[in-house]
Amino acid sequence: MSGRTSTSTTPTWTSSAPLPDLRMLILGLDPGSTRTGFGLIDSSAGRLRAVTFGVIRPPARLAFLDRLPHLYATLATLVARTRPDVVAAEDLFVARNSRVALQMGHVRGAALLPFLCAGIPVHEYPPRLIKKTVAGYGAAEKEQVRRMVRLLVGLHDADLPLDASDALAAAVCHAHSRPPDARRIVPHASA
Numbered sequence: 001m002s003g004r005t006s007t008s009t010t011p012t013w014t015s016s017a018p019l020p021d022l023r024m025l026i027l028g029l030d031p032g033s034t035r036t037g038f039g040l041i042d043s044s045a046g047r048l049r050a051v052t053f054g055v056i057r058p059p060a061r062l063a064f065l066d067r068l069p070h071l072y073a074t075l076a077t078l079v080a081r082t083r084p085d086v087v088a089a090e091d092l093f094v095a096r097n098s099r100v101a102l103q104m105g106h107v108r109g110a111a112l113l114p115f116l117c118a119g120i121p122v123h124e125y126p127p128r129l130i131k132k133t134v135a136g137y138g139a140a141e142k143e144q145v146r147r148m149v150r151l152l153v154g155l156h157d158a159d160l161p162l163d164a165s166d167a168l169a170a171a172v173c174h175a176h177s178r179p180p181d182a183r184r185i186v187p188h189a190s191a
Contacts, residue, residue, distance in 0.1 A: 027039070036056040036071060037162075048175055065106070072110045088173060089108070123174055
């Protein structure tokens with residue numbers, strides 16, 4: 001033995017600089033054949049804040065297949081303007097009618113394609129899980145979900161369409177379900 005003493009190799013934090021803000025922009029989607037709800041939330045430091053939301057309604061005069069390019073183009077523009085980190089979509093419900101299920105598959109493809117082409121990860125959540133995460137009950141009514149979404153993302157008195165509240169609920173579900181390492185570090189903007 002050489003008479004050396006061991007020293008601790010445990011690192012210590014010596015900087016007085018603040019830790020970086022862990023922030024993620026999550027876009028929720030609620031695809032539908034006549035209306036598609038969307039809602040973007042900012043998840044930062046354990047807080048959720050609505051950034052934007054709305055409902056895409058292709059012109060009713062268009063035939064079903066002619067609505068799909070309209071949906072795609074509108075969502076591609078939304079991708080370019082908002083640059084979300086991730087998309088959270090409501091998973092396909094179980095349709096009793098095969099024609100409805102096929103149409104919903106078309107709509108979901110058109111709705112998700114702009115995000116997939118942009119390399120944005122897409123996560124899907126079953127409707128019951130979204131409702132349970134947001135309202136505490138997997139069979140919650142749409143109005144219950146809307147009330148809770150308003151509280152969770154700071155839209156207390158906002159006029160919030162049901163399709164948009166469902167989309168925001170999917171984004172909230174992802175914010176509460178994602179692993180911590182899925183966050184992206186974003187520096188604070190200088191004011």
